[in-house]
Amino acid sequence: KNQVEQSPQSLIILEGKNCTLQCNYTVSPFSNLRWYKQDTGRGPVSLTIMTFSENTKSNGRYTATLDADTKQSSLHITASQLSDSASYICVVPRSNYQLIWGAGTKLIIKP
Amino acid sequence: EAQVTQNPRYLITVTGKKLTVTCSQNMNHEYMSWYRQDPGLGLRQIYYSMNVEVTDKGDVPEGYKVSRKEKRNFPLILESPSPNQTSLYFCASSLTTSNQPQHFGDGTRLSIL
Numbered sequence: 298k299n300q301v302e303q304s305p306q307s308l309i310i311l312e313g314k315n316c317t318l319q320c321n322y323t324v325s326p327f328s329n330l331r332w333y334k335q336d337t338g339r340g341p342v343s344l345t346i347m348t349f350s351e352n353t354k355s356n357g358r359y360t361a362t363l364d365a366d367t368k369q370s371s372l373h374i375t376a377s378q379l380s381d382s383a384s385y386i387c388v389v390p391r392s393n394y395q396l397i398w399g400a401g402t403k404l405i406i407k408p
Numbered sequence: 409e410a411q412v413t414q415n416p417r418y419l420i421t422v423t424g425k426k427l428t429v430t431c432s433q434n435m436n437h438e439y440m441s442w443y444r445q446d447p448g449l450g451l452r453q454i455y456y457s458m459n460v461e462v463t464d465k466g467d468v469p470e471g472y473k474v475s476r477k478e479k480r481n482f483p484l485i486l487e488s489p490s491p492n493q494t495s496l497y498f499c500a501s502s503l504t505t506s507n508q509p510q511h512f513g514d515g516t517r518l519s520i521l
Contacts, residue, residue, distance in 0.1 A: 301450070331509065338514075338515065339512075339514055339515070340412070340498050340500070340512025340513055340514055340515055341451075341498075341510075341512050342512070343509030343510070346509060386450070386451075390505060393504065393505055394439065394441075394456055394458060394464070394505050395453060395456070395466065395467075395505075396453070396505065396510075397450070398443075398450030398451040398452075399450050400448060400449055400450045401450065
């Protein structure tokens, strides 16, 4: 069964600290994996897309990794800021027109 | 400004009263999609459209209709809303979905009493 599972469900860290969010997928065949950020009450916004051949990709303080062999991805946030408080969602395409969305990790940054 | 616009943002209505949620994008995207988001669950796709007059069911199409008469618009229609359709709805668009990010509207929160 095609699935995307994320952990932890929620995470609270202090401002300035680093954190890592995990995503495991069982979607096959695999083409790419995306990370989205969703602020409360807003639509998701794309952070990064990783293809099969990419191991690491950075977008500012966000660094995504992909291990296609173990079917795992992580999103590392460096020097967290209050504006990083959001849900982070891992997404894997099931076809050209359909995506499988993880349930997300809710991240809360405390001052 | 490139954007996806949904209306209304909030709606409280009663069971059985037909409603339409509009979605419009100004990026000339071919692909558009509707999702619903419920607590503790990932986004679930309702319907999608690959181009004008081409639509297909997603994972949870029951109770919904869509149309794509123009490239920019993709309305979601609830012919006879029921309480289990109370949810947060998002419209999205992209050039394609294989390696292009989707652009989302700000959501429509529907409450069906």
